[in-house]
Structures are given as structure tokens and as C-alpha cells.
Amino acid sequence: MNTTLSDIPDIVIGRLPVYLRTLEIMASEGQTVASSQHLGMRLGISSAQIRKDLSHFGEFGKQGTGYDVAFLRSQLEEILNVNCVWPVVLVGAGYLGHALASYDGFEQRGFRIIALFDNDPNKIGNRVGDAIIVQPTSEIAETLRRCNCGIGMIAVPAQAAQQVADALIEAGIRSILCYAPITLRVPEHVRVEYIDPVIHLQHMTFYMQQNCVEE
Amino acid sequence: MNTTLSDIPDIVIGRLPVYLRTLEIMASEGQTVASSQHLGMRLGISSAQIRKDLSHFGEFGKQGTGYDVAFLRSQLEEILNVNCVWPVVLVGAGYLGHALASYDGFEQRGFRIIALFDNDPNKIGNRVGDAIIVQPTSEIAETLRRCNCGIGMIAVPAQAAQQVADALIEAGIRSILCYAPITLRVPEHVRVEYIDPVIHLQHMTFYMQQNCVEE
DNA sequence: CCGCTCTTGTGTTAAAATTCACATGCTAAA
């Protein structure tokens, strides 16, 4: 650990949440220590990569033993800034929006959906999940400001997604997780990540011959 | 193009679906040609990378003009094996399973969910989406064989996911798209990709200071 | 036909990511 945070490769950062997720599971299984080799086997990556990744942030292991699961977990939570709960707003109250708003896996891993927006008058006012009421998209800006919320998720149809992104950006969003199958145009200071299952499926079919029927 | 398909880096393959998706959108916008620079601007990557990626598969462009959108699209569809419709089975009929089963964006991009499984007796027999009936998980093997289906999606809670994956593998699945927040243990010949929104959110929060409240 | 502009495809270079390999140090058992 002799570099500044901004020098650490983004690809390394991208693996840390996977390490953290695995440590959570191992903790729930009652395991108290984990070697880089053990972790690597579990994740299908090399032990050297895990050690090198972690070494960017400090020395968390003990020679001859490995890593203390609880300790490394807390260190990773701190590094990733998830030893707390981040408010997140969600736009889109379709099937996907419902699924996300109802998902109970966010809270324990650092996130809480605090608002759900849609511009369908039939949906506005409906309750989704335990405590979320669908609000009109016109209230995005105010909610973001009031809750000091920097993260948005977009779960609207592709043709509406850029417009929604623009509204979020205008309201000061800093990070967007986009489920719509498009690449958003955003200013430099806004980070966007994408989830599109078809991208993954098409990646898979490249390696699959045969078995493709119809049309 | 002087290499075999297996020599092409996986990271290159991973970008092709993004190119294809963008070409589909451009086509729907009425654009007939696209230069690598134009495409690169739109995607936030360099034009050189796009040209180099495509050059693994052939020469699709025209100097001075760029690429014909319809032609490049059809070439990419062929390369990715999505000029057809792949049958896909889905396991898990919770909120997420409903969202996926109801999503109309699969069909036009090469995939059709042909079966939905769950082991909750209260869900079995229910209709989801237009034509899908929830079946018991015990029927996975037979359905896979009957439909000659090689792709599965897992949308069950984390603690059930490995068991579901094992059943799919036992039934001869070749690729799995896993929405459960765990890393699956699978044999060499089975390809797995993962979708976990929290991984993306935690990647984002690394770069976000402040604004994290509570707990 | 000429000259200018544009864009591809690719050889080369540069940068980034991963793996190797080992000195160092901890643990446990005898």
C-alpha cells in the first residue's frame, strides 16, 4: 500500500464487491478464516490476484493462516464505503421496478430504495413493497435534494431511459445503474453502470453452436 | 481476419453485443451508415478499439464511409449466433422471475423463455406473462431435453441457487445466467455469467465519498 | 482528372493486468 486511491485500477475495485459478497457468505457458514487460495478456488480466480488486489489497500492477512473473515469483511466494507446505508432512488414501476423495490437484498449490503418514480398516472400513489409509494417523475429533483441522494436506478423502457437519466442528472445524481438496453449520454462526472441480460446471453451464444432453432 | 474463433479474446466477444445493440438502435433511428468514430463517441470508447475488434472477424467497413448499419448488424448477429431464437428456461417465479418472464425485450434479440420453474406449490400452475405456466422444478430435466435447450436463468434466493444450478447442470445445461448473489460451483464445460445489482452499486460507492448516512 | 477529405484495417508501440516465484514470517507439533 503505497499508492493513492485514485491510482488503483478500476478493474481491481470491481472485484472487491465480489470478495465482500463471498466473505459474507463464508461468515454465514461459520468460517472464521480464509486463505487467498481458498477464496480463489471458490471464485475461480488465482490466489495471487486476490492477494495483489488486497495489497493495494493494506496488509490484511496473516502469514501461515490467511485472512480473518470478519476482519477482512469489515475492511472491505470500509474501503467500498458500504459500512452504512446509501439512499437510492428508482425510476420505473413496471415489473422490474416492482422486483427491485421489493428485493430485500439491498439493505443488508448497504443500500435502501427510498423512492420510486413513474409517470403513469395509474401507478402513481400505489404502494410497492413495504413502504414505497409511487411518485410522479416530476418530484425527482425535490426528493433527491431532500434525501441528499446520489444514486439512481433506471428501470424504464429503452425509449424513455435517456430522458429519465437527464432528469436525474439535472437533479444532481452522481451514479446511475441503468437497466434499460441503451448506452446513456452523461456528463463526465456521472458514473453509469449497466445491467442488460441480453448482453450476457449473446456473449454466451457466441460459444454455443447448434441448438439455435426457429426463424 | 487470420485467426481462429477460439483465439479471439473473450473481452472482445463481450463488446460485440453492445455494438449490436447500438446498431439496432441506430437502425431504428433511420441511420444507414456509421463510422467507427461515430460509434465510439456514442459508446464512450475509442474508434480504434471498435475497428480492431471487428477486424477479428472480417472487413465490414468501407473506407471514407464507415460501416453499413444493416450489414454490420447482420454480420454481428451471425457471429454471435443470434440470427435465430434460442430457447431459455427460467427458474424462480418470484418478483424477479415475473419481471423476466414478462419482459418483451428478449424475443427480438434472439431469446425466448420457454419454461418457468418454481418449487412453491402455491405458484405451480399459475400463468405468468402471455403463455408461460409455472412448472415444478422436478420437470426441469424433461423440459430441457424435450426443447433441446442449453441456456438457463436462475432467479431464486441465494440459498437455493446452487441446488438449482446443480439440477440444470445434471439436466445438461451449457450456459447459466445467475441473478442470485453467489458464485456458483460448476464443471468446466458450463459457462456462467452473473447479474447482481449490489455489485455495481458497491463499485460506485467506492468513488463516492460523503452522502452515506445511517447506521 | 485532380485534389481534398474522410475512414478503414493493421503493424507497431505503449500501457495495463495477470501470473510467477520467493523471501519473510506465523503456527503447530514434537
Place this chain on the structure above:
DNA sequence: TTTAGCATGTGAATTTTAACACAAGAGCGG
């Protein structure tokens, strides 16, 4: 205490990925 077995952290080597830069070709206006 000594010895054998492990596992870390990290420079160095290797492999992979991305960027550069340009010759060659196409289009277009005059």
C-alpha cells in the same frame, strides 16, 4: 527449541489489452 508446513505480500516477468499512427482506398466537388 527446533523443524516442517503454510500463506502472505511483492518485485519481476509475462501476457493481455488498448492506443497510436499511417498507408491505402473511397467519395465528392470542381
